[in-house]
Each structure stands twice: as structure tokens, then as C-alpha cells.
Amino acid sequence: MMLTFYKYEFNGFVKIPFVENGIKAGFPSPAEDFQGKRISLDKELIKNETATFFAKVDGDSMQDAGMSDGDLLVVDRSLEPQNGKIAVCMLEGDFTVKRLRVDKDGVYLVPENKSYQEIKVTEDQELIIWGIVTYVIKKV
Incomplete structure (x- = not known):
């Protein structure tokens, strides 16, 4: 994505x-x-002007969370990443949007489409959480 x-x-x-x-x-x-x-x-839609940016979705890995190809995401960088939140992440230099799952076994980036596998983030991978998705703006 x-x-x-x-x-x-x-x-x-x-x-x-x-x-x-x-x-x-x-x-x-x-x-x-x-x-x-x-x-x-x-x-x-915007609670923190200086920490807010928009990202356009390209792909279908989050379609079951209501995020379709071409939708506009409102992303707030000031919010803390938490288990269950949807985040814009950079993993190994590539941007993606996924639901965060944090448990005793590690950190996972979870797609909301059964056609995709979740990603377990390993210690040797670089993961940067850019921000938390707060709204999805859709064209109908």
C-alpha cells in the first residue's frame, strides 16, 4: 500500500x-x-494544527476498516500509538497504514482485509509510527 x-x-x-x-x-x-x-x-476534524497532515490511501489492505483506495486520511502525529489504533507507519522505509496490535509477543501491523497477512515487526526492522488516523474522508 x-x-x-x-x-x-x-x-x-x-x-x-x-x-x-x-x-x-x-x-x-x-x-x-x-x-x-x-x-x-x-x-x-483537526485538533492539533501543527501535528496534522493528510494522506491519500492507495490500495485495499484496510478496506474492512472503511478505508478504500483514494480515500483521504486525517492523521494526527501528536497522538500516542496504542494497541488497536490505526496508524500511518514507516516500516523499513515504506509507508503503510495498519491497525496496531501490541501484545506480550511483540508489535504487529494488522491489515483489515483477509487477503493480506499481518506483519510481525522484528527487532532488526526499523518501524516509525508517523501518526494516528483520526478520520477517513470518502468520496461517494
Whole structure:
């Protein structure tokens, strides 16, 4: 899996229309239910501006975690890597995104697609955790 990286550049918050009560997937609600509130996606998706970057997914090893080829990941480098979190990692010079599994036997990079094998990180391999995935932005 390859990742393409994009640095977050703060240019001021842009507010877009927001329907606070949600949008019904069944029978449409009357137009007067729309309150006209506005939201900033920057404020919602980015908690630490200087430590946040974006990466575009290339591949399908994380498809069962909802990450498809072409999706945009929001990654926060200030978050601590933890067991069960999805992380952008560099293993032996190659970037990948995988779920972390840490147990008494070691550290594993676990794909979310049964077609792929988990990777046990050995002591002689260089592993760098670049950041923790906080959001996935999908095109529909």
C-alpha cells in the first residue's frame, strides 16, 4: 500500500451549512426543519494544527476498516500509538497504514482485509509510527 502525503495548511476557518439534527434517510422532513447553522470542518476534524497532515490511501489492505483506495486520511502525529489504533507507519522505509496490535509477543501491523497477512515487526526492522488516523474522508 502506498500513501500520498499532504501537509495541513491553516488559512482560516471556512464555515459551511450544517444540519445539526441529522438528515433522515427515510421520508424527507419539511424544509422549515433546516436551521441554517454553519460548521467549520477544520475545527471538527483537526485538533492539533501543527501535528496534522493528510494522506491519500492507495490500495485495499484496510478496506474492512472503511478505508478504500483514494480515500483521504486525517492523521494526527501528536497522538500516542496504542494497541488497536490505526496508524500511518514507516516500516523499513515504506509507508503503510495498519491497525496496531501490541501484545506480550511483540508489535504487529494488522491489515483489515483477509487477503493480506499481518506483519510481525522484528527487532532488526526499523518501524516509525508517523501518526494516528483520526478520520477517513470518502468520496461517494
